[in-house]
Amino acid sequence: MTDKRTDQLPEADALDGAELVAIVQGGHSRQAPLGDIAGIPHDHAIEDVAGLQAALDGKAADDHGHTIGDVAGLAAALAAASIATSEEIAGPTYTLALADGANKYKRATNAGGCLITVPPDSDVAFAIDTVVTFRAATAGLVSLVAGGGVTLNRPGGSGGSLNFAEEGATVQIKKVGANAWDVIGGTAAA
Incomplete structure (x- = not known):
């Protein structure tokens, strides 16, 4: 052979x-x-x-020769993941839950207002970079309150509670550290 x-x-x-x-x-x-x-x-x-x-x-390729459109279903999955789910807060009080960390848009609609509590990590372990958006969809006073040990870093300082500036105000909170959230949007000190 x-x-x-x-x-x-x-x-x-x-x-x-x-x-x-x-x-x-x-x-x-x-x-x-x-x-x-x-x-x-x-x-x-x-x-x-x-x-x-x-x-x-x-x-491993240094440069991929394909686009998102080439990967079956990827563009639709990414688009669906980026759409905030809108949910109503109809009661006078609300405490954030872990499910709220999945790209939520919360509308406070109670005519008498709403007190929204951001719980400490020991109660609800949100991931760093979690973002939740709120809207005061009522003339009643909507307030954001820090649970025990939580710091809300609002424009102009930090503190334990703040009010939405007016009806229609939109406020976002973003978790930036252990028990620390940045507050973005129309607020006023409580």
Whole structure:
């Protein structure tokens, strides 16, 4: 048989597990059926295989030749994720819940006003960069109150509570640290 490179060999049939494979174990060479070794679990990490991570990193493209539109469904999924869900706060009091951290737009509609409480991390663990938007959709006084240990950093200072400036005022809060929220929008000190 003449020497040939693997790319010069004829295409083979699919493997069935009975093929003999040369293996080296403990410094000894032997042959074993592919089916006997294919199911052996591996419990090593990528870092344990010399040069594997570098080889994989070398395969990563520096520039992707596709756009968002080329990836089926991605543009629609991103658009849906960026649309704030509008919800009504009809009662006189409301305490933020973890579900409010998923891009919510809250409208306070109680004619007598509404007291909205931002709870401490010990009660509700919002992620840093969570943003919640509120609108005073009533002539009643709408107030934002800090729960125990919470700081609301409002324009002109920080404090425990503030009022929405007027009916129709829109206010956003963004979590910027442990028990710390920046307040953006039309507010006044309470």
